[in-house]
Amino acid sequence: MTVFVGxxxxxxxxxxxxxxxxxxxxxxxxxxxxxxGASVDGVYRELIAECGGDGTGLSFAGASAFLLDxxxxxxxxxxxxxxxxxxAELIDRVDLADGAVxxxxxxxxxxxxxxxxxxxxxxxxGVDVQLLGIGRNGHIAFNEPGAAFDSRTRVVDLSETTxxxxxxxxxxxxxxPRRAITxxxxxxxxxxxxxxxxxxxxxxxxxxxxxxxxxxxxVPASALxxxxxxxxxxxxxxxxxxx
Ligand code: GLP
Numbered sequence: 001m002t003v004f005v006g007x008x009x010x011x012x013x014x015x016x017x018x019x020x021x022x023x024x025x026x027x028x029x030x031x032x033x034x035x036x037g038a039s040v041d042g043v044y045r046e047l048i049a050e051c052g053g054d055g056t057g058l059s060f061a062g063a064s065a066f067l068l069d070x071x072x073x074x075x076x077x078x079x080x081x082x083x084x085x086x087x088a089e090l091i092d093r094v095d096l097a098d099g100a101v102x103x104x105x106x107x108x109x110x111x112x113x114x115x116x117x118x119x120x121x122x123x124x125x126g127v128d129v130q131l132l133g134i135g136r137n138g139h140i141a142f143n144e145p146g147a148a149f150d151s152r153t154r155v156v157d158l159s160e161t162t163x164x165x166x167x168x169x170x171x172x173x174x175x176x177p178r179r180a181i182t183x184x185x186x187x188x189x190x191x192x193x194x195x196x197x198x199x200x201x202x203x204x205x206x207x208x209x210x211x212x213x214x215x216x217x218x219v220p221a222s223a224l225x226x227x228x229x230x231x232x233x234x235x236x237x238x239x240x241x242x243x
Pocket of ligand 1: 035036037038039040068069132133134135140141142162166
């Protein structure tokens with residue numbers, strides 16, 4: 001694994017974007033794994049800045065992408081539905097075709113079937129580079145503590161910690177959905193490369209447990225120790241409890 005500690009969010013965003021950009025320049029038809037959340041906002045801003053312009057710019061035209069997860073129970077037009085978040089933050093601002101980005105279908109009549117079908121689509125496509133954030137409780141995507149390392153895409157209950165943390169994106173804590181469809185840890189580990197971005201002291205314990213601690217399903221991100229190509233991109237506060 002590689003651990004990069006950047007001085008600030010500009011440096012971390014640049015470092016994570018560099019990995020994605022490298023993959024895309026080498027393989028214009030790359031399959032990207034996209035995360036949502038504050039940790040990766042800056043990465044998307046960097047990628048947007050690199051895109052277009054004078055013809056030497058980065059192009060997403062041949063790429064496709066899969067989202068990590070989606071809330072269950074929101075209206076499809078809700079601005080916090082992850083499909084709408086990623087459209088506003090990335091898809092509409094680069095030359096990535098809308099139809100080239102898929103997310104779990106949290107509006108399907110049969111959610112379990114939709115999750116299984118999505119998992120198979122991700123597996124068949126094969127993700128070249130997966131962007132990740134991390135929850136304060138060590139979750140990746142919506143794999144909460146206790147999730148099995150070989151878990152696949154499925155419907156999950158969100159922990160109270162996660163619902164509280166994500167309340168900042170909603171009008172009131174009660175508006176945060178209680179369930180989601182998430183790629184499993186096993187699904188995520190199949191990506192060829194992983195880049196995890198974390199900022200702030202509230203992530204420091206989760207980062208230390210994930211990198212220095214034992215691999216345990218109590219800390220879902222510790223599963224990344226089992227992956228051969230992970231880059232951890234941290235700011236000094238998130239790295240502050242690392243051995
Ligand atoms: C959310 C998402 C995760 C994200 C994490 C951290 O619940 N499902 O994919 O990585 O929480 O979010 P943030 O980057 O906003 O701190």
